[in-house]
Amino acid sequence: MPPKRTSTSEAPTMTQAAIKKLVADSVSIALEAQAANMENTINTTRPRESPVVIQCSYKEFMSCQPIKFKGTEGAVGLIRWFERTELVFSRSKCTEDYKVKFSTGTLIEEALSWWNSFAQPIGIEEAYKIT
Structure with missing residues (x-):
């Protein structure tokens, strides 16, 4: 069995605020990607319909x-x-x-x-x- 390594430097600890920002940024990027994906799907599966303006006679x-x-x-x-x-x-x-x-x-x-x-x-x- 090989010997266990020991580190002389400690891993940097993340603050609660840094974790929240990281999560928020990741969610924001994922939502933007999802919206773009949905827009592309809508554009390719059905043509855009222009609204029909009903005029009074x-x-x-x-x-x-x-x-x-x-x-x-x-x-x-x-x-x-x-x-x-x-x-x-x-x-x-x-x-x-x-x-x-x-x-x-x-x-x-x-x-x-x-x-x-x-x-x-x-x-x-x-x-x-x-x-």
Whole structure:
């Protein structure tokens, strides 16, 4: 039997903080590697799907029963029209691009005359771009 070796120098002792850092670093590296591996697997097994944007149609907007606005209802009537129209926008998932276009479809009588006099000089497409 060979003789046992004895060391004259002691092995360096690790502090609790050094051990925690070593474990945390190892876990972090393993998680990053796992995430990269999963991303590669997803990319190779199925194509990425682009989200489908569902746009509100005028028919859907009108099916939510927005109220008509004449322009003679006064301030309270105007506020109610704004509130109801915003509710309809929310319910019908109307995008910003169509809000002016669709809401002007609820204008009648004096309000419609005002809208036409506003839109005519600048063009209807420019008028629809207002917020």
